[in-house]
Amino acid sequence: MGNIQFSNEETKSLKESTLLYHKVKELMLYAEERDPGKKTFLQPTLELKYAFDHLMRVYAYKFGFKSADAEYVDTNLHKIFGHVYRAGYDSLDYLSIQFRKELLSEAGDFSPETLVKIFPKYYQEVKPDFEIADREISKIRASKDIGDPNADGLIEYVEIVKRLENHLREFDKIKVSLIEYENEQRKRENDSHVREAILIIGAAIIGAIVGVIFV
Template structure:
């Protein structure tokens, strides 16, 4: 029983292993983003395992196959892992974009600039640069002629966005605290303004009453004097 691999088969196993290492990294990132499992890449990995077991079934002597059976199944393993990796990359991209933008929606510009000064001048340009590259890399996906270097670049961008998501998560408590404090101060200011306006109305009302009383008194005195003079 010959359980050794040819040089071409060994190279393909090397490529599969490298590609799977990227898939594993992405699966961990995906689990951090969303509790629910994303089924399509999982099914691809299950199918890849089936082809891999066919290879080892021959190498371990459980079945006999001739020709390119081993290479064909190793190629199939690679294709399934390749598709699984791209499925995860696309899935992660959607959630990362939501986290980066939606998490910051509830905060005023003042809060963001004060608590997270790098957000507008540094973080947003980096995010936009990454999001611009992703469609290009997706367009380069070719199951007939897969390019691991393109996968590596895509994974690198995803890891960069993951770092940005983590940074936003770190800043999030401080952002909430500052925004809450700011809103509380604004509410206190509004209450004081309302109290000041009410006080002003009261003063004006009382002044009108006093003025009326004083005016009535002066009028009575003038009438008395005139009546005295002409009697």
């Protein structure tokens, strides 16, 4: 069996799919790591499975195991990129949704007063940027063309998700200060309630004593 050969265009296509695959694989692994149940995501995994199937069709043709017309290789190379491309979008969709859930959950543990006092950036920048990101993602998805995939929109999507991740990391760093502030506030409130109770009890005792004296 002789060595197989690829044309310059075929080599370029394989290289693009290979580079994209490694980026998408990292995204998939990271998405699975962020998932509370550490589960494997079915759809991105299936997309990579389909991509591998098309790759094997290319090799089957090149090794002479498959007879087909001249467009067969180009068609399958295009589909390889398309499936890897979709796996990337599926992973990014999950991450963008998961990051929003995490932010709302984390911020929900603290009162608005605490967030304004200790982390004013939350209302000034972080929360608004998540809203901006939603619109940016919607725009990217609307312009996505499965029939003619290219990595530009995917790369832009990756940058948006990284931006959201950075916000979450910043929130995690300030979390200890948020907890400390809320604990201090609760202690002050409890101390205040104790003082009020003491004053009420004291007033009642004094009132009783005065009542006895003047009876």
